[in-house]
Amino acid sequence: MVNPQLDAEGNLKHLLTIEGLPKRILNQILDTAETFVGVAERDIKKVPLLRGKTVCNIFFENSTRTRTTFEIAAKRLSADVINLNVNTSSQSKGETILDTVDNLIAMHADMFVVRHAQSGAAHFIARHVPDNISVINAGDGRHAHPTQGLLDVFTVRKYKPDLHNLRVALVGDVLHSRVARSEIHALTTLGVPEVRVIAPKTLLPADVEKLGVQVFHDMKAGLKDVDVIMMLRLQNERMSGALLPSAQEYFRTFGLTQEKLSYAKSDAIVMHPGPMNRGVEIDSSVADGSQSVILPQVTYGIAVRMAVMAILGGGSIGGGNAGGAV
């Protein structure tokens, strides 16, 4: 099967999922992002890489945060940005995804940033756009959120540069989490030797160990000697019902408190993709504590998204042509 994310020369064509992307592409994105970190600290926070290009944020599912970071990233690359919240407009009038996408193609957009509640939506759109348009998946159902996975490993690399010597634990609702899937693929592709998931059985997908992770149902055992803790968000509607009895019980058993944090290595870092449910999956003292790198994640998120857009848009600073291997 042809990898729909790569062109005939093996360069990134769309960013739909981290699964199946070669390590060299992930490193190319991370290294390019490194060059963009400084841009935000300049007086003029712009580089002209995407000048004259139009980036279209198509959000079939609402998300102010993710949309905003993509918007900032595109604007810092000097692109024109259009934001479209489709769930509130056309879809409710019966317009199909393809109708919406066709209309935007007709408006000559160059890049689509897509979020949709259904797994596979980004692949679906990528299959139907003309060759000159790139699609970036900004989250599709439970499937993938590749830029989040990339910004997470970027953050890990910043604090723990030796990825080949790390123990990483993901904690929480892996079953419904596209972030978890993208994190797992990013970590395993980049050679992190031990990735763990810690969750109650109701929040783990079938055969999860086949994704290359070790499974734990207990925080004490799971966090032992861990270098990086990646917390996952628990959606409100899943806090009480047939998956979990209550938010309180979840907090007691799987919420990250100072006490549970102490099971990990003393210099372990704590991450969360946001938005956080304080007092449900994470205690405020941990979220705001010295080991938390949650806000740097947000900052790096912009650099990583700039890198992805720059590479797909055909340019990268300092790295020559995007087609070049890194």
Add this chain to the structure above:
Amino acid sequence: MKIHIKNGHLIDPKNKIDAKQDVFIVAGKVAGIGKAPDGFVANQTIDAAGLIVSPGFVDLSARLREPGSEYQATLNSELLAAAAGGVTSLACPPDTNPVLDEPGLVEMLKHRAKLLNLAHVYPLGALTRQLEGKLLTEMHALSNAGCVAFSQADIAITDTQVLWRAFEYAATFGYTIFLRAEDYYLAKNGVAHDGEVASRLGLKGIPAAAEALSIASIIRIACETKTRIHLCRLSTAEGVELVRTAKKQGLQVSADVSTQHLHLTDMDIGYFNTHANLKPPLRSMRDKAALSQGLKDGTIDAICSDHTPVNDDAKLLPFAEAEAGATGLELLLPLALKWATDNKASLLDTIAAITSQPASILGINGGHLSLNADADIAIFNPSTEWNVVANQLKSQGKNTPFLGNLMLGRVYYTLLHGQITYAYQ
């Protein structure tokens, strides 16, 4: 009209014939096998040299989309597809719109099919009104109108009391119940086999146990109520094993498998290929192997196409939103033959799984070429190669996970009542 089919290799599983024999047809009936009846002078001769002559195929599940979904397909388009696939008898499930729960609808469907005269259409009546799983249908009246058995299509009866009563009532008249076994709650909103692939793709899974649990209760109730049941489209290894055990215990149970499930697994979903969105979901390699074994050892009685034409728009959606199903009538033969080759099964046994065995499950007099039987015949070349190309399919549905695949085995002529309904160009 007198037809002489000469030089062909006759395969008639019911009569255990696997030999070079000519077939003689008079007035739509088989009038002679191997030897012409007295005074026979053919009006028409079909030279079947190098071809196999078999009873027309009998498909246990073909959706014709009428009434109600004529935008997806019509009786005319789908019965032309049946003829092109060598299928001369087919059972259609009751999940039309309106549902086949009224004798008038069944009579109309039978009547329209008869006018087209391309295949025998055997409607499966709804077991419960509107398929809602609450109130029984007038099974006796539906049977008189032409229903050969009763079914819930893809909709489970969640109330076991209703299921029990439906079995008892059907057993009163000796009707067979067709059920696709799947636990409603475990399968709810699921779109793929609950396993590694679904987990990777982030698709909601349907555990294999959903089938096993349901089969176990169906078999238990059938045993209590002495009802004849047919389990449609087995998909799991556990399901096959339960049927095997039930058969050993002497229960009146039969089962079929679809051509899709015989050849594909959840891996074939690939990058969210909506043509692989099927009901039941494509399952694991282990399940597929167990289905093959079950078919080979007779646990599974029949291969069906599970023909479900879906229009392009309903497939051009994200995987979970796409409509499930594949067009299949025209692929029944080559996929059955491929199964035979892959599993070293005899041609006689394989053809039995698409002729005499499904006919016996439906309780119809068909699927064989005995003297005086209807001359419903498929003549095919098992080694003709052809590619599955959307616009060359007769079915209005171009939806199949086998698009672009090379098939071996092509129907050259189909006869219904001794009339040629299809000839390969």
